[in-house]
Structures are given as C-alpha cells and as structure tokens.
Amino acid sequence: MSQRLSEAHAPMESANAAAWDQPQGIEGGGNAPAATTVWQALAQGRRSTRRFLDKPIPDGWLEEMLVEARCAPSGANLQPGELFLVEGAARERMSSRLVQVYRDGALAKEDYGYFPQPMPMTLRRRQVAAAQALYGALGAARDDQDARRVQFERNFRFFDAPVALVVTIDSRMGSGCFMDLGMCLYGLMLAALARGLGSCAIGALASYPHVVREVLDLEAGVSVVCGLAMGYADPLAPENCIRTARRDVSEYFKIAR
Numbered sequence: 143m144s145q146r147l148s149e150a151h152a153p154m155e156s157a158n159a160a161a162w163d164q165p166q167g168i169e170g171g172g173n174a175p176a177a178t179t180v181w182q183a184l185a186q187g188r189r190s191t192r193r194f195l196d197k198p199i200p201d202g203w204l205e206e207m208l209v210e211a212r213c214a215p216s217g218a219n220l221q222p223g224e225l226f227l228v229e230g231a232a233r234e235r236m237s238s239r240l241v242q243v244y245r246d247g248a249l250a251k252e253d254y255g256y257f258p259q260p261m262p263m264t265l266r267r268r269q270v271a272a273a274q275a276l277y278g279a280l281g282a283a284r285d286d287q288d289a290r291r292v293q294f295e296r297n298f299r300f301f302d303a304p305v306a307l308v309v310t311i312d313s314r315m316g317s318g319c320f321m322d323l324g325m326c327l328y329g330l331m332l333a334a335l336a337r338g339l340g341s342c343a344i345g346a347l348a349s350y351p352h353v354v355r356e357v358l359d360l361e362a363g364v365s366v367v368c369g370l371a372m373g374y375a376d377p378l379a380p381e382n383c384i385r386t387a388r389r390d391v392s393e394y395f396k397i398a399r
C-alpha cells in the first residue's frame with residue numbers, strides 16, 4: 143500500500159480541530175496558516191475512492207456534510223440540485239437494473255451531455271490516461287475486456303460503498319446551475335475527506351437515466367446528473383492508490399493586460 147494513500151485517507155482530526163476551533167483563522171485572522179494547512183491536505187489528499195470498507199459512517203454525519211456542502215456559492219443563490227440517499231431494496235433494484243441494461247448493451251438517451259462529442263484528441267489522451275491508471279492498478283490489460291467490464295459494472299453498484307447517493311437537477315436549469323451543483327458536490331467530497339471518508343462521483347449512472355428515474359419515481363422534468371459513493375476507503379485496494387495527473391498551471395492560466 144502506498145504511503146500516500148494512508149496519508150490521504152487518514153482521519154485528519156487534529157488538523158480539523160485546529161481549523162474549526164479557530165474560525166477567525168479561516169476569516170483571515172491570526173491563524174491563517176493552520177487553515178491553509180488543513181485546506182492543502184484536503185485539496186491535495188482527495189482522490190477518487192472506488193473500494194470501501196464494510197463499515198457504516200456514523201449517524202448524523204451525512205446530514206452534517208450536506209449542510210457544509212450547501213455552503214458552496216451559487217449564482218443568485220439558487221442552490222440547484224437534489225440528492226437522494228438510496229438504500230435497501232431500492233438500491234438493490236437500481237443497481238441490478240443498471241447492470242442489466244449495461245450488459246444488454248442498449249443505448250439510452252441521457253438527460254444531458256457530459257462529454258464533448260466528438261472528444262478532441264488532447265482531452266481523449268487525458269481520458270485514456272485516467273482509464274489506464276485505473277485498469278493498470280487493477281492489473282487489467284488493455285485488451286482484457288472482461289476485467290474492464292467487471293470494474294465498469296461496479297459503478298452501477300456504487301462501488302459497494304456504505305453510502306449511495308443519486309444527484310439530480312431540475313431539467314429547466316441552465317449550464318451555469320450545473321457549475322453550482324458541482325461546487326456543492328466538491329464541498330461534499332471534501333466534507334467527507336475531512337472526516338476520513340473517501341468518495342467517488344459516478345457519471346456512469348447518467349448513462350441510463352430512465353432506470354434511475356423509474357426506481358426513484360422521478361418526475362419527467364428532473365435530470366439525473368450522477369451518483370456519488372461514499373464511505374471509509376479500503377486502504378489496501380490498488381484502485382484507491384491511483385494518482386491522476388493534473389495540467390500544469392501554465393497550460394490553463396493566462397494573464398491578460
């Protein structure tokens with residue numbers, strides 16, 4: 143197991159306490175460096191978690207995290223998006239139906255387009271690198287379609303995480319509202335990490351919105367955005383040890399004078 147993973151997913155209780163007990167530091171007062179350290183640990187320690195321990199998260203944590211995530215800014219404070227916690231028979235029904243439609247190979251109309259069509263080559267390279275990092279960690283060769291299918295199906299089972307969330311948005315919302323919702327979801331991921339929990343967004347769920355819509359009994363005017371798996375990361379799982387690359391700042395930051 144990599145040293146980095148144990149650092150990234152270790153509960154950061156002491157660091158947190160420093161930040162929460164001294165909010166004046168976050169406001170820019172005398173303790174700013176403590177808040178900065180906590181923030182850097184969260185931002186740089188987060189990574190997608192795709193295998194979880196069979197250990198529930200403590201009562202009340204999800205509600206706390208949702209409140210914290212909603213502190214995210216949003217245009218005109220619209221706070222778009224809803225989240226569903228999917229449990230028990232509903233979760234089993236959703237997962238097994240999603241796996242089935244995936245295996246059947248049927249294409250469904252998505253509620254929104256996630257990726258550019260066609261994908262420009264520079265972006266395609268990043269996509270391939272991320273996939274190779276995952277499948278490489280799992281020891282799945284490029285042409286091992288069975289191993290890739292098994293891993294892909296795990297998306298539909300929320301990676302067997304103790305917490306399975308479905309994220310939706312009112313279909314009338316514009317693209318800007320997806321930006322708002324994304325900030326809220328990032329807040330949720332960091333709120334989780336601050337408690338020693340891992341998470342992974344699951345865009346794959348939006349490939350079959352009709353299944354999600356049926357199980358959750360969603361109205362026609364509601365779009366399925368993604369899923370989110372959350373729980374204690376399995377520190378020994380190779381797929382949790384992946385470090386994905388990021389663009390150099392010089393590639394996406396320009397100064398106009």
Ligand SMILES: Cc1cc2nc3c(=O)[nH]c(=O)nc-3n(C[C@H](O)[C@H](O)[C@H](O)COP(=O)(O)O)c2cc1C
Nearest residue numbers: 188189190272297342343344345346347368384386
């Ligand atoms: C909105 C969204 C949807 C995603 N959907 C999936 C998914 O369906 N399956 C998956 O394994 N990872 C999914 N991911 C995780 C990305 O692959 C991952 O964030 C990216 O490769 C960067 O890696 P990192 O999160 O470990 O930093 C998703 C991430 C986001 C933000």
